[in-house]
Amino acid sequence: MNESRPVDEHVAIAILPNGDFEDLRLDEKYDLRGLGAEKIIVVRSDRSFRLKIDDRDLEWPRACVSGFKLKKIAALPSGYTLWLQVRGGHDLEVADDDLINLDQPRVERFFSLQAQPICIYVNSREKFVDPGSLSFMDLVKLAFPDATPGPNTAYTVSFYKGPGSDPEGTLVKGETTKLKKGMVFNVSETDKS
Secondary structure, three states, rough: OOOOHHHHEEEEEEEEOOOOOOEEOOOOOOOOOOOOOOOEEEOOOOOEEHHHEOOOEEOOOOOOOEEEHHHHHHHHOOOOOEEEEHHHHHEEEEEOOOEOOOOOOOOOOEEEEEEOEEEEOOOOOEEOOOEEEEEHHHHHHHHHHOOOOOOOOOEEEEEOOOOOOOOOEEEEOEEEEEEEOEEEEEEEEEOOO
């Protein structure tokens, strides 16, 4: 069945080169030959939802938005976290997999902060690292700063006390894991000769 999708049931928002958003009228012409890659979000919706990130007024075409999308919209520099301002309560850090409901009677306000290092344990030693994730090789270098992987050397990385979605496991070369404060890593070196 071919469903009709009237134009007036859609919202179009242009993402400008400076990161600002601009509502586009459905009958408005928009030049896609501007400076840089032009980006436009078109979504079937009857309205857009207002929000603020670091005092920038933005709009989103859906009632819900993921933390991952919010961080992309905010264009957060590396080492920064995004927070939801909670009036009269404790502000909440926004994780990538969080879903934020923008269909509230107020405008949701977000702000970014430079992330504080978190403490993890690598081979029973405290290590302070930026929040986010670490790769297999990052962890090998934390355990063995002078490590020089070669054909005769292999490393094993295991962890526990990880984030809720991945509380324990192992990593192989090329993989990464999300970090959690207090996470424990065991990194061992094996001589294959």
